[in-house]
Amino acid sequence: MYNFVFEKPTTVAEAVAALASEDAQALGGGQTLLPTMKQRLASPAKLVSLTGIAEMGGTSSTGDVITIGGGVTHADVAAGGYGAISKLAGDIGDPTVRNRGTIGGSLANNDPSADYPAAALASGATIKTNARSIAADDYFTGLFDTALEDAEIIVSVDFPVPLSSNYQKFEQPASRFALVGVFVAKFADGVRVAVTGASEGGVYRWTEAETALNANFSADALDGLSVSADNMISDLHGTPEYRANLVKVLTGRAVADC
Amino acid sequence: MPKDNGIGASPKRREDVRFLTGRGRYVDDIKLQNQCFAVFARSQVAHGIIKSIDTSEAEGMPGVLAVFTGEDFTEVGGNPAGWLIHSRDGEPMKEPKRPVLAHGKVRHVGDAYAAVIAETYEQAVEAAEAIDADIDEQDAIVDMAAALANSDNLVHDEIETNQCFDWGWIEDNRAATDEAIKNAPHVTTLELINNRLIPNAMEPRASTADYNPGTGHYTLYTTSQNPHLTRLLISAFVMGIPENKLTIIAPDVGGGFGSKIFHYGEEALVLAASKKLGRPVRWTASRWESFLTDAHGRDHRTTIELATDKEGNFLAFRTSTLANVGAYLSNFSTVTPTILHGTVIAGNYTVPLTYVNVKAVFTNTAPVDAYRGAGRPEATFSVERVIDKCARELGIDPIEIRRKNFIKKEQFPFLTAAGLEYDSGDYHALMDKLEEMADFDGFEARKAESAKRGLLRGLGINTYVEACGLAPSNLAGILGSRVGLYESATVRVNATGNISVMTGSHSHGQGHETVFPQIVADMLGMSADDIDIVHGDTSKIPFGMGTYGSRSMAVGGSAIVRATEKIIEKATKIAAHMMEAGDGDIEFNDGVFSVVGTDKTVTFPEVAFKAYIPHDYPIDKLEPGLEETAFYDPGNFTYPSGAYACEVEIDPDTGKVTICSFSAADDVGNVINPMIVEGQIQGGLGQGIGQALVENCVYDENGQLLSGSYMDYTMPRADDMPFFNVDQSCLTPCTHNPLGAKGCGEAGAIGSPPTVINAVVDALSHLGVTHVDMPASPARVWAAIQAAK
Numbered sequence A: 001m002y003n004f005v006f007e008k009p010t011t012v013a014e015a016v017a018a019l020a021s022e023d024a025q026a027l028g029g030g031q032t033l034l035p036t037m038k039q040r041l042a043s044p045a046k047l048v049s050l051t052g053i054a055e056m057g058g059t060s061s062t063g064d065v066i067t068i069g070g071g072v073t074h075a076d077v078a079a080g081g082y083g084a085i086s087k088l089a090g091d092i093g094d095p096t097v098r099n100r101g102t103i104g105g106s107l108a109n110n111d112p113s114a115d116y117p118a119a120a121l122a123s124g125a126t127i128k129t130n131a132r133s134i135a136a137d138d139y140f141t142g143l144f145d146t147a148l149e150d151a152e153i154i155v156s157v158d159f160p161v162p163l164s165s166n167y168q169k170f171e172q173p174a175s176r177f178a179l180v181g182v183f184v185a186k187f188a189d190g191v192r193v194a195v196t197g198a199s200e201g202g203v204y205r206w207t208e209a210e211t212a213l214n215a216n217f218s219a220d221a222l223d224g225l226s227v228s229a230d231n232m233i234s235d236l237h238g239t240p241e242y243r244a245n246l247v248k249v250l251t252g253r254a255v256a257d258c
Numbered sequence B: 001m002p003k004d005n006g007i008g009a010s011p012k013r014r015e016d017v018r019f020l021t022g023r024g025r026y027v028d029d030i031k032l033q034n035q036c037f038a039v040f041a042r043s044q045v046a047h048g049i050i051k052s053i054d055t056s057e058a059e060g061m062p063g064v065l066a067v068f069t070g071e072d073f074t075e076v077g078g079n080p081a082g083w084l085i086h087s088r089d090g091e092p093m094k095e096p097k098r099p100v101l102a103h104g105k106v107r108h109v110g111d112a113y114a115a116v117i118a119e120t121y122e123q124a125v126e127a128a129e130a131i132d133a134d135i136d137e138q139d140a141i142v143d144m145a146a147a148l149a150n151s152d153n154l155v156h157d158e159i160e161t162n163q164c165f166d167w168g169w170i171e172d173n174r175a176a177t178d179e180a181i182k183n184a185p186h187v188t189t190l191e192l193i194n195n196r197l198i199p200n201a202m203e204p205r206a207s208t209a210d211y212n213p214g215t216g217h218y219t220l221y222t223t224s225q226n227p228h229l230t231r232l233l234i235s236a237f238v239m240g241i242p243e244n245k246l247t248i249i250a251p252d253v254g255g256g257f258g259s260k261i262f263h264y265g266e267e268a269l270v271l272a273a274s275k276k277l278g279r280p281v282r283w284t285a286s287r288w289e290s291f292l293t294d295a296h297g298r299d300h301r302t303t304i305e306l307a308t309d310k311e312g313n314f315l316a317f318r319t320s321t322l323a324n325v326g327a328y329l330s331n332f333s334t335v336t337p338t339i340l341h342g343t344v345i346a347g348n349y350t351v352p353l354t355y356v357n358v359k360a361v362f363t364n365t366a367p368v369d370a371y372r373g374a375g376r377p378e379a380t381f382s383v384e385r386v387i388d389k390c391a392r393e394l395g396i397d398p399i400e401i402r403r404k405n406f407i408k409k410e411q412f413p414f415l416t417a418a419g420l421e422y423d424s425g426d427y428h429a430l431m432d433k434l435e436e437m438a439d440f441d442g443f444e445a446r447k448a449e450s451a452k453r454g455l456l457r458g459l460g461i462n463t464y465v466e467a468c469g470l471a472p473s474n475l476a477g478i479l480g481s482r483v484g485l486y487e488s489a490t491v492r493v494n495a496t497g498n499i500s501v502m503t504g505s506h507s508h509g510q511g512h513e514t515v516f517p518q519i520v521a522d523m524l525g526m527s528a529d530d531i532d533i534v535h536g537d538t539s540k541i542p543f544g545m546g547t548y549g550s551r552s553m554a555v556g557g558s559a560i561v562r563a564t565e566k567i568i569e570k571a572t573k574i575a576a577h578m579m580e581a582g583d584g585d586i587e588f589n590d591g592v593f594s595v596v597g598t599d600k601t602v603t604f605p606e607v608a609f610k611a612y613i614p615h616d617y618p619i620d621k622l623e624p625g626l627e628e629t630a631f632y633d634p635g636n637f638t639y640p641s642g643a644y645a646c647e648v649e650i651d652p653d654t655g656k657v658t659i660c661s662f663s664a665a666d667d668v669g670n671v672i673n674p675m676i677v678e679g680q681i682q683g684g685l686g687q688g689i690g691q692a693l694v695e696n697c698v699y700d701e702n703g704q705l706l707s708g709s710y711m712d713y714t715m716p717r718a719d720d721m722p723f724f725n726v727d728q729s730c731l732t733p734c735t736h737n738p739l740g741a742k743g744c745g746e747a748g749a750i751g752s753p754p755t756v757i758n759a760v761v762d763a764l765s766h767l768g769v770t771h772v773d774m775p776a777s778p779a780r781v782w783a784a785i786q787a788a789k
C-alpha cells in the first residue's frame, strides 16, 4: 500500500469539498478499494471516508419506495426485510464484506459480476447523488463505468417496490460473486429483467424476456427465446455459451420463484 | 495402564490449545532485535533473457541496506534434485542448474531475479519496484506436447531439450505388455488430465536468517516439513555452510501438504544477506507469492489402456504420461511422477502386466513437486477411471469387476506386476464394509427421487492402495534416491521421571505432539501427560528426515518405539541393580519392575531417579543417565488401502455437482489415535474433493497464471463437503514395523478424486458421457452434457 491522507467528514457537503483535491477518492466500506490499494494497483493521495456521514445512513420505506442510504452496509440491507433485495444483500461475500461493504460503494464500483447493479436496474431504481438523481437505466454505462462524475457521491438509492421480485445468483465457484445473476421484478406496469455477470458490457436488461413475460408471466414464456453468446464474458469459470445458457435458466427460475 | 491416553485412545490434540488461542509461534511471529526485511523482485514474464539489471536507484533509496541479483550467487551451488531418474535408454535425467536468484534468464512468472534488504518492509517493497530489469521476453513454453515438439525454444538452453527424462516402468515388461494389449479380447482406452493444483497452505512460506558474526553460526527459522533435509541441502549443495554452523528451526508450521518439504531460494538468500549485513533478515511470502512460487502439484496428461478378457479379468495396464516439472527441478519433482506413481499402477489387483511411460517436461511455469499423495493420486485416478469405463463397456457392475481382480487376503505378501511387494491387506473386507455403509440397494430409489427434482444422481465406486511410509533406504537408493529415508528418535527420561521425546518427524498440523506420547506412555506404563515431544529444531533433535509420504507414524513412530525399547532395556539393568537381582530375573509391566518370583518391585520413576543420582552405581557395568536414540529404517513401504463410495446430484441445466454422500472404509493398519486418524482421513477426502470438483491451476499461453488469487483459484469450503461416513475398522496390521501402522495422511486425497468423477460420469452416462476432466466445474459438466447431446 502506498501512503495516503485520511479524512472522515460528517456531512455530504464536507465530503464533496474534501474530494475536490487531486487524487482524492471516496472510501465506502473499503471492500473493493482497500484490496486494490494493498496490491498497489490504486494509489489515491487522499481517502475520504463516507462512513461518518449521517445523511448517508439508514433506510426508510413509504410502501411504494424503499430508500437505502448510500452508506448502508450489505448486512443492514440483508436484515431490513426488503424481500429479494435483502436476500441479495445477504448473499454478498462473507460476513466481513457484508458488515463493511456498502450499497453506494457497490453501485459506484459497478463490477460486472456484482449483485446490486442487477437489483437497481431491474427495480428501475433512482440513484441520488449530492448533485442530481439518475435513473438506473441511465446510470450503468459499462464495465466498472457509471454516469457518476468525479467526486460525485451516491447519497441514497430509491427502489420502487414491485408486486413481486426474485434474484437468482449462480455463484462463480472461487470468488462467489455472480457468475451470472438475474433479477426479475414484476410491476403493475410491466416486468423488468436485469442480468449481471454475463455481458462484457456489464449489467443489462434482457428486453426480449421482458416482452415475453409481459404477455405471459411464467417460466414457460421464455421457452422460445434464445440468448446469444455474442459479447458474453469468457473466463476460467465459464464460456460465453455457458453464460448465455445461465441467463435463460436463471431467468426462468427467478420467474418461477417470484 | 492409563488407557485414556495410551495406544488406541483419542485424547484431544494438545497442540490445539496454543493454535486456537493464538499462542502458536510461527516463523513470522519470531521478531529478532535489529531485524531487517527482504523483498524479492520477481519476473512478470514467463520466459525472458535478462539483458541487464540496474539496481543503482534502488540502492540509493531510504532504508535500503543491500540489493542482490543472480550475479551474487554465481559461486554457490544450485538447488539439487533429490532423486536421480534414468531414461529408458539408460541416460541420466537432465538436471539444469537451479540458482538462488535467476541468472541469465527468468523462467516463470514469479521467478525472483533480485532481492532488496531494507530497514522496513515498506522500504524494501518500494526499492524492489525501483529495480530496473531489462528482460527480453521470449515465447513462453507452456503446453507440454508443444514443449517436446519444439527444440528451438528451450526453458534451459544448456540441456538442449525440454525433456527431463523418458522413463519406463518396468522397462523389461514393455514388450510383454504391448503384446498382451495387442492380443486382448477387449481394450479400454482413456485420455485424462490430472489437474494442476496449488498447495495453499494456510501459512505462507517464511524464512528468517540470523547470522551471528561473533560465533560464525547461522540460525534459519523457516517453514519446513523437514529441517534436517533443508540443512543438508544448504550445507552440502547450495551454500557450503558447515552443518555444525547452521541451525534450522521449523517452529509451528501452518500446513505444508508437500510444498514445504523443499528447499527454496529465499532461504539461501536470507542466509547470505544476514551474513553480509550481520543482522537478522526476514522474509514472509505474500499470498500472491505463494500462488506463483510454491511448488505446485500433479499436472499430468495421461493415456491409459486396460486390456481384459470378455469376463473382465484384467490382463494388462499400459499408461503413457506427460508430467510437468515446471521451470526448475524442485527437490522431489523427479521421484513424484515416476517411482511414487509407476510402482502403484497395479492398484489392488492381480493384473499380471503393467507398463508405465512418463516423459517429464520443462515448461515456463512454477516448479511442480510432491503434493499430498504425490504420484499415487495420479496413478489411482488413471487406474480407477479406466476400470470404471471398462466395466461400463463390458456391462459388468463396477464393484463386481473390482472384486473379480482383487488380490485376495490369503495371497499376501503379494508381488505386484508393478514391482512392489504388498505386505498385507483385505480388499474384499473393505468392499464388504463399504456395501454395508453406503446402502447401495437404496440407490435406485434415491436416484428416482432426485429425478423428480430434475436432478441426475450418480454413484461412484473406487478402491485404492498406496505405497507410503517412505521408505526403505536401500530400496530408495536402488531406485535413485540421493538421501536415506529412515527416521530418528531420542527418548530422554528426566531425573524426575517425565520424558522428552526428540523426533525427526515434523508436525505441521498432523498432531504428533498428541499421538507420539501415546506410544511411549503405552510402553512405559505412564500417563502421556508426562511426555512431551520436541521437534523441528536441528540443534535439539537427532538427524531426521521429516514428514511427508504418510511416514510419521509408520517410520517416525517406529523410531520412537525402538528408542523406548532401548530405554526399557537399560532401565531393566538399573532395576536389577537396585533390587540386587540378575537382569534376566526382571519383569517390566505397567511401569513397574519386579523380580520374578518375589514381591520386590521398583517403579519406573524410581529407576529414572537412580539413573541420574548414581551414588551406589556399578559404573563399571552401567552408565549413568537414561536417554536413548534410535534410527529406524523400514523394511518396506506400507500399503494402506480403502474402498470409497460417493453419490452426487447434478443439475443438468447449470452443470452444478453436489456431493450427497461419501463413505470411506480405510485400512490404515493399526490406529494409535482414532480421532486423529479420522481427522486425517476427512482432511484428505476434502482435499481430494477439492481437486475433483473445484481446484484448478491454469496458465494462459503466455505463461501468466490465470488462477493467481482466491478470486479465481477455488479452494474447497465446508459447504462443498458432505458429512463424511468414515470407518477404519477393517484393518490389517503392517507386518514389518513394530506398530503395525500404515499411514493415513494421504489416503483420502488419493482415493477420493476418482470416486467423485466416477459418480459424475455415472450420473451422465445415459447421455453418452464417458469422461469428465477435473475439476468437474459447473461449466465443464454442462459442456459435457451439451457435447453428448
Ligand SMILES: Cc1cc2nc3c(=O)[nH]c(=O)nc-3n(C[C@H](O)[C@H](O)[C@H](O)COP(=O)(O)OP(=O)(O)OC[C@H]3O[C@@H](n4cnc5c(N)ncnc54)[C@H](O)[C@@H]3O)c2cc1C
Residues within 6 Å of the ligand: A025, A026, A027, A028, A029, A030, A031, A032, A033, A034, A035, A050, A070, A071, A091, A092, A093, A094, A097, A100, A101, A102, A103, A104, A105, A106, A108, A109, A111, A113, A114, A115, A116, A152, A153, A154, A155, A175, A176, A177, A178
Ligand atoms: C471477499 C469479497 C467477496 C465479495 N463478494 C461479493 C459478491 O458476492 N457480490 C457483490 O456484489 N460484491 C461482492 N464483493 C464486493 C463488495 O460488495 C464491496 O463491498 C462493494 O463492491 C464495494 O463497496 P464498498 O462500500 O466496500 O466500497 P469501497 O471499496 O470503499 O469503494 C469502491 C469504489 O466505490 C467508490 N465509492 C464508495 N462509496 C461511494 C459512494 N457512496 N458514492 C460514490 N462512490 C463511492 C470508491 O471511491 C471506490 O471507487 C465482495 C468483496 C470481497 C472483498
